[in-house]
Amino acid sequence: MSNSSEITSEELLRLRDLCLQRLRDDELYYLRNDAKLRAVTSTQSYEEFKDIVDAAHLRPVSKQDKSNAKTKNRLWNSAAPEQSS
8 A cells, every 4th residue: 555645766856856957057047147247347238248148157168178089079169160171
């Protein structure tokens, strides 16, 4: 006989996933908010402000990333057209 107050493993997994997503959302919120506070005093146009806020979650590509075999052939800027070698 199953007790309805028992928590199943599927429910725990869903709860874990939900918590992790909320933590990621929270981190992104604070990154973007900090970028807004910095950009509001240093930008000349709304487009420049928006670009700074939209890029708040990005991290610079390191020299190690560029030389790593796993990431060496990655398309780093997906907005740029691919160049044929």
